[in-house]
Amino acid sequence: MLNQGAEPGKVSEPSWPIIELAFSHVDALLALESSGVSRLMSPQLLADALSSEQHRVLAVADGDDLLAYAVVARQPFDAELEAIMVAPALRRNGLGARLMKAVIETAQAWKVEHLLLEVRASNDSAIALYRSLGFQQDGVRKGYYPPQKGQSIREDACLMSLAFQ
Numbered sequence: 451m452l453n454q455g456a457e458p459g460k461v462s463e464p465s466w467p468i469i470e471l472a473f474s475h476v477d478a479l480l481a482l483e484s485s486g487v488s489r490l491m492s493p494q495l496l497a498d499a500l501s502s503e504q505h506r507v508l509a510v511a512d513g514d515d516l517l518a519y520a521v522v523a524r525q526p527f528d529a530e531l532e533a534i535m536v537a538p539a540l541r542r543n544g545l546g547a548r549l550m551k552a553v554i555e556t557a558q559a560w561k562v563e564h565l566l567l568e569v570r571a572s573n574d575s576a577i578a579l580y581r582s583l584g585f586q587q588d589g590v591r592k593g594y595y596p597p598q599k600g601q602s603i604r605e606d607a608c609l610m611s612l613a614f615q
């Protein structure tokens with residue numbers, strides 16, 4: 451059965467592998483994405499990333515179930531993290547950090563200069579995750595994100611990067 455996120459109370463298993471997704475995983479990926487409170491990427495963008503030579507879509511898998519995913523894009527000199535999400539019931543179990551380390555290894559294998567990302571200024575958990583892995587804040591893009599549900603003001607983006615040798 452395909453995953454609808456994760457069962458409440460399920461705890462992290464170190465044996466869950468990180469796999470690279472192919473287009474055949476599209477339904478499982480969309481099921482995981484729709485289990486989150488807010489969408490990070492549209493279904494079309496996720497499907498495009500799965501078919502793109504310039505993207506890698508990585509996931510933590512429990513059999514056919516996907517528990518977390520990340521999308522990273524290769525650019526001429528840098529790589530960019532386009533999304534990372536852990537199923538709500540499994541957050542704060544180390545899966546986000548494991549997945550980010552796999553994203554960093556992917557970018558290093560591409561021999562790019564930096565891994566770049568943008569994150570909502572209010573997203574304390576994601577910013578703490580990135581800082582714990584050595585990312586630095588490079589700047590702020592004012593009013594970059596549309597308002598969150600129930601709010602009327604656009605939100606700033608923090609621009610962060612991890613530099614490679």
Ligand SMILES: CC(C)(COP(=O)(O)OP(=O)(O)OC[C@H]1O[C@@H](n2cnc3c(N)ncnc32)[C@H](O)[C@@H]1OP(=O)(O)O)[C@@H](O)C(=O)NCCC(=O)NCCS
Pocket residue numbers: 486490533534535536537540541542543544545546547548568569570573574575576578579580582
């Ligand atoms: C951000 C996200 C991917 C983190 O995944 P996670 O599996 O919960 O993170 P981890 O358990 O691996 O945490 C690793 C470190 O990140 C930081 N962190 C993660 N969640 C945190 C929280 N709620 N509060 C404070 N620090 C947090 C901590 O430094 C943590 O290390 P510690 O547990 O040893 O203190 C997850 O919260 C998520 O999916 N959020 C919704 C989607 C999202 O916002 N994506 C980012 C868009 S740019």
